[in-house]
Amino acid sequence: MRTEDLIKALDADARNKAMPLRSAWWMATAVAAVIAAVVFWFTIGPRSDIMIAMHTMRFLSKFVFTIVLAGTAFALIHALSTPGASTGKAATWMAAAPLLVLVAVVLELFAVPEAQWGTRLVGSNMMICMGFIPLIGIGPLAIFLWMLRYGAPTRPVLAGAVAGLLAGGLAATFYAAHCVDDSPLFVATWYTVAIIILTALGALGGRLFVRW
Known part of the structure; x- marks a missing residue:
């Protein structure tokens, strides 16, 4: 069977599912x-001073980063799970969250004295961050990997990695409500490490479980 015929067959199968x-x-x-x-x-639940923190830009900016990551990953994983669908535009939008974090980090470096950079980067909860974002995200990751089997991704490892990014963005959004380290330096470092853990698990899951 030619590649074009295979993609058409997979697309027809995906369209014939009970639910679009x-x-x-x-x-x-x-x-x-x-x-x-x-x-x-x-x-862990939300931080005790969340009502006060909600009035600060650094706290709110964390949710901008994580929600943008989750939203762009959702668009890409939907495209990846649809045979023949174009992924170029969705993949390009994946750069939005890293760029937003980069801009926030640059602004932070200008706003904060150099002597405080290290303290803000390390923060006070980096181990909790790296532990609880994967913990919160592992259930969603399992759901997303199962959903990839509902579709028909032609690149299962990549699709699994994007599933990890989606789970990571979702988990980081919840964790951000608990985290007392609001500096973009902290977010850019430790949130990223935690999300990479889920991304790696997603890629492995895609390789092992997302097959057709």
Whole structure:
């Protein structure tokens, strides 16, 4: 069978699912968000001064980064799970969250004395960050890997890695409500490390479980 015929066959199979693929992804993401919320609330919960923190730009900026990451990863993983779909535009948008973090880091370096850079980068909760973002995100990652089997990705390892980015963005959004380290230097370093852990697990899961 020619590659073009195979892609058409996979696309037809994906379209014949009981639920349209986009609707299925939205439902899966909603379920994943509920799972992440439950783990978050029954483990660490929001920070005690969250009502005060909500009035600060550094605190709110964390959610901008994580939500943009989750949103762009959602668009890309939907494209990757649809045979024959173009992924170029969605892949380009994946640069949005890193660029936003980069801009925030540059502004932080200008706003904060150099003597404080190291302290802000290390923060006070880096181990908690690297532990709880993967913990909150592992359930959503499992949901997203299962959803990839509902579709028909032709690049399962890449699709699994993007599933990890989506799970990481979702988990980091919840964790940001607990984290007292609001500096972009901290976010750019330790949030990234934690999300990379989920990305690596997603790539491995894609290799092992997402096959057709």
